[in-house]
Amino acid sequence: MPDESDGPVWPPAMFTQGFQQAGEEALTRQQEFVQQLFGSDGSSTSIPSRLGAMSQMAMFKTRVQSGGRISIPDAEREALDIDEGDIVQTVVIPIKRNRDDDSND
Template sequence: MSDESDGPMWPPAMFKAFQETGEQAVEKQQELLKQMMGGGMSGMDMNQIGAMSQTATFKTRVQSGGRISIPDAEREALDIEEGDIVQTVVIPVKRNRSD
């Protein structure tokens, strides 16, 4: 075994960012559940509820002009067509440059 494999897999700052993002997601899910159980659904429309069940997570490369592509399988599964408006959350995974 080498010493390299014994260290952390991600830099501490990146791990902390992932952890905070995960905690925020759990908080939002708990908040939604409380609203649903407490009859607070009146503030949400059915499109918002349906959209929450239709999500995809994938990795892609940033292309020229800052463009990203949604893979075919995700577009098909979510019935996304050209011209549709989608919401994205971007988390850098790996940088291919020297800082």
């Protein structure tokens, strides 16, 4: 029988709620993009002109720095016209963990 004191020290509901909200926001933005791209609004605008919506998004890899900071590469900041102090929305997906203590297991 497992001991109940071995459970997580943080409330799983808090993590789940934050993750679900981020996922819902990302899904909503993707749906809006597809609607704009394929003209579900009934407009006769061409697909190339709708591709302009993609110019407001970027995907890139970056490393987590001390204190949990991440950096947006220069090329992406310039392409998206992002300046210091601007507020941006991010979705973070870990792709590789680089920890010394994991390699010893």
